[in-house]
Amino acid sequence: MSLRIGVAVMAALLVLYLFLVTERAVLLLLSGDPLGAGMGAALFALPLIAAWALGRELWFGVRAERLGRLLADEGGMPQEQVAVRPSGRVERTEAEALFPRYRAAVEDSPDDWRAWYRLGLVYDAAGDRRRARAAVRTSIRLQSGRPAT
Structure with a gap:
């Protein structure tokens, strides 16, 4: 559950960042300065790319988690016991x-x-x-x- 909370917090922070960058891009586009308008146009592309990447990663996570639950319900998860470091990572x-x-x-x-x-x-x-x-x-x-x- 803490992983979901972490993902939700990071996604919310990214959405806030994207909002602020988009706001700055609009201000630059409306500045009337050709250089500012160019920078605003370039800056406007970044939130679109980031939003697409965020959506893609979240959708991958949802589908992967669904398959993991399905496999676990079928009893098909790997059953081998392996050594674990004190940090919790597998050897x-x-x-x-x-x-x-x-x-x-x-x-x-x-x-x-x-x-x-x-x-x-x-x-x-x-x-x-x-x-x-x-x-x-x-x-x-x-x-x-x-x-x-």
């Missing part, structure tokens, strides 16, 4: 040792969203966020009925 070497098994499951069933989601969890535990997100995105596509790319 990376132990997470990496699990990787071949979950990668083999994906290779055996490349259209199984559950296998891709579990692979994403193992990548995340090993600290490879880029591959974890890619695996979870593939899982979301497969679960929604779209083919993996």
Whole structure:
């Protein structure tokens, strides 16, 4: 629950920031100065890009969490016990040792969203966020009925 609160606080702060930047952009556009108008136009693009990125990340989080709950309800979450550091993070070497098994499951069933989601969890535990997100995105596509790319 604290993660959701953190996400909500960060999203609210970003929305406030976007509002203030948009307000400044409008003032620059209306300044009558050609340089100010150019800067205002450029500054106006930033909130649009940031709002799009925020929406995309929040939507990814909602869909990933929904799949995680679905997989947990089915009893399909990984059950291996791995050592945890005092900080709460998984020992990376132990997470990496699990990787071949979950990668083999994906290779055996490349259209199984559950296998891709579990692979994403193992990548995340090993600290490879880029591959974890890619695996979870593939899982979301497969679960929604779209083919993996």
